[in-house]
Amino acid sequence: MPHQRPGASQAGSFDLSAWVAIPRPEAAPGIYRQGHELIDATQAEEAKVPTGQLLWRALLNLVATFATYYIGTFVLMWVTGTLFGWFAGTTPEQFNVVQILINLVTISCAAAVFWRTGRWREVWRRFLSPAGWRRNVAPVLALAVTHEGPALARSADEAAVVPAADPWIAQRLGGASAAAARLDRLSVGDVDYVRIQRAWESAQADAVFVPAFVDQVMARGGAAFAHPSESRDLLIRKGRHDLLLQQVRLGTTQDVVKNPQTHRATGFALDPTLLGTSLLAVGPAGTGKTARLARPITEALCLQTLAGTACTVVIGAAESDLGPDSWYDVVIAPGEPGTAYGLDLYGATQDPDEAAARLAEALLPDELTARAESARTTLQQVVGPFKTAYGRYPGVRELRSLLAGEPDILDPLVKALRESGQLALYERDLDHRQRQQGRADDPGVLLADRLGLLDRPAFEGAFATDGTGRMPFAMRVLDHPLRVRVKLPERSHPEAARILSRLVVGQFVVAAAARVDRSLFAGLVVDDASAALDANTIRGLQRMRGANAGAVLLLRTLMDLPEALRTQLFGAVGCRMVFPGIAPWDGKFFSEAWGTHVVHETEVTHTPDTSGGVVRRAGRLGRKALSGTTAQTESVTTRDVERLRWSPSDLAHALPAGHAVVSLTAVSGEQVPPLLVDLRG
Template structure:
């Protein structure tokens, strides 16, 4: 039961052996049946790579004393009210939809003085009897005549006077808005009005998440007591809680696993149902996470007029509910796309992978700061001979037609004038016969020889097929030979792109030739998305830019195909590109639109939309549900965002100053004196209020008014909820 809530088993180059269990960093999805671990570590049909040859090291992280900070139980009891998309729900306090009207302080003071004088005047008139003695009738009614001139009568009179005076003070105080003036003048003191904070969950109550009431209600009292004791003693962290809760969801979906869950929890406590890597946390965290809500905080909404009043000052967070619609971020180099967006999101999904809730793959240039290697299960360094893992160019599929379509998309999907389907047909005419003849797909040098129509390679393949009696595959080769050299033949373009990978720097990579027999290279396939994996792929962008772009397009095509083909979509799958320049193709954009229903999404960052073909810029902005413009975008890019975000109705006030011309001699003299003193003519103001339709963010605003360290972000959830573009202070 140690893998409840996870799927399968895989190796890691260097598993983490942390010295303590970190505390929560701040302040779920569809339950799926868990899959038992595969003790052999052999690659299965899912494309999961085998374990590395060296030992995996220690098992689960030790449980030392917790670090200083909020305890897990306190973190669990903080309320997380339901909020809109992108709102950091941890301790969120909703605000009013509209900003209350603010009266100027001078007007408050004058109103308070006038009401005070009016109250004193009325009291004086009552006290001196100028208004008669009608206000004393309650005193005469409720005091007997025998009290006249006695001490009780005097006491009753002064009590009644105090009641009347207090009533006048309250009435005129409210009329003169004395409490508001007091709060205004004593701002920062104890009398300042504050929004009521949400009340935390009562410890030990029926809704206390630290008590594991659902587990206890199912009859697993001993397991619930063990989990509660682990949390109170500080031996459980937020990842442990999320992971075990995920495992419990699988038990609810499949009650036959109840006994295994109970036994695992009673034996190992917070270390039960651990991720196959044995890790219970990341080596280091660079962002603020809330695993209970599956959120990562990016920053805070700026408290300014450009943002709706209800959202000002609130936290901005991303979670699978919005990432499932995919996110596109545009910003120049140095704007913070990697450190303030890609790394926090990847880190959040990596933590969720440890909890058995997600799978994340990040593609970046070698050397990009995306966390240490020990924070990932699989690290593929293309072009590095010391890389433990290799990349499967064919996506782990045994179907030659599917492999041909993926390769065609990656190799020539960006070339204008090349029909991708025709290129896929040309590749299938070679891949099918080769797989029948050799039981595998061709290696890169072999595929290049076939596309270049090398006579020896074709003759050898033909001879093997003839010996095996594969006449149907021979007809495929005949068709390829007839098309070779035609004007519309995609073979030369495919051969040129394959040649980019047939370089000395990539010798030993994409090694499908020996993988089936020796396991060399440990090929990784994106078909492993059904497992809670953390994968980082480093591309050799500096020395082999064109090859890196080919691989990036291939990975995006494989991800779109693998994510939608999953039979178990309970895990949220994310593919993050630190730089998606020259990666997008028409088929890739169409594939991104289909990810929303597959519980998957992509994160794309670009320096500018000019890195995308012009015909794809508008479809790309329409395909993604979340859009982000960093500080420093150009007006050309800003225009595209402005068109995408559309317009809104706003209220405008036009003030017209008109000079006052007096008819009376005295009034003219007074106006002349005021003009002599102030230097300005006496005017009156005419205010015109109207509703006009304006762009939410104009191209000029995006290019010139977004401060450094900020971004304008709009979000859409998979349920269709939308958040208007907000100016966000990143990292705050």
């Protein structure tokens, strides 16, 4: 069935009933289930036979079937009539009955034998079944329309039609028949359908909610229970999605020996059950990580958000192709003054110590992580008193002044604490901060310098905490279906972009795991995660598995990460993906993580033939003199040996362009070994 973009804006172009009726059988993780055809082991072996050879054998066996039928019928009629004389004295009606029975016996026996030897079951599966016709025959007939006329194309389209189903049967049987009748008269897209079905499932929790469901559908039709943005689809939609299963198809698994038999020549797809274990993708620039992985997943998460099943946070450079701004509800671009949203540097947490600790971890560069504890303590010594005194967190400029110990801000802070009766609680912290000032190892100087990267005219109002700047966005809203895009100023302020990337990712990991309502899948996509990861964030990735959340992390090379984090990151993620062109030392990490498997290996050894007597030896000498070849004996040895699934050399040099190798782990623990996937088209 040709892929069409489902959507509410395409009135009449999306057949909802046919889309709902498409088979979606249970399959292993990573298989695109829409229209997938299950193949057993016997069918898998038959599927290896080339098409030409398959059809030629089928034709020969068809001829043999009819030949056997005629010969068998003649022999049986002769035996029963001539040798046994069974036809003597029978009436014409009796003779006809016996002849029909003999015909049935011979044709049944011949068909049973030659159906199997001719592999007609595979011919049916590959060409004559509805799925096989749509996959192999209908496209050829459609191309032939220029030569055979439009009638042939119409017959191909008619053969490709999927039987329709009633998409609103649950509502009709559940007491909302009026709502179902209203929806029947409207053009409803896949996003609308999934969103309405989700609302219906919620209404089933209590019968008193059913009338409210009916009222909403009667009033708004396909726009019932719409996303707060009132968007019902994405304006630009390129990927192939199945929102019923929350799958996005990324490519096709290759029919090669390295792939498991169940994952050969099938659609490759990802869904929240796989993304919930987080995905790490490594590959050089230009290999398609963004275009063929990050953008389709982002598109899928945004569609699922509109359908009310997910919330999405996407982080990347301002120039990264991660979809237009119209895809998102919140666009945070600190380097663009015209944007409406800023970023809450403290994540809207109510615990000042926790907020200061997160900010300190984001501010420190990788080479100074050894001073992380003292940096956290220093920030906590000034953030807590300020929050208590003024009821809000300090802005970037105020925080720099506090760390530098400027009297213009410290004196009013002490006065405010004294007036509120809280000075005794924080007096020790403030005194310690004053004693640290001027020392060579004062962490406050380092933190103030790092904060200076965010205190730039281009970021004016982006991080305000006093209500004078842009509206601050905080990650605590991950229990709402929101689409958030964070545009990092990597070209103009690369170090500030690094700080913001680490801060946002850290806030997401903490907020996703701390959610009370985890019914929405919280998806994070980081286009370049080299600057966004630290030890605490990596530990948080593992906690997200049980919180219905996951991250997609893209890296150009593992060498961009500190050495101590590389092994931790591999252990924290469940899905690993490698693109062509990686360095062998990067491939070594994947190769070791994927381990070995048992291979049935055959060795053939040739040795000179020295057997026999004088006559045989003389014959071998004569043969060598005349032909120049030596007679040899051949010995065959078979054994089971362990081999790497993918060696570092294969990953570095043997991957074709547009392909990737990916291993999968589902949230349930089910694993899929490395798959070679074609991501083109």
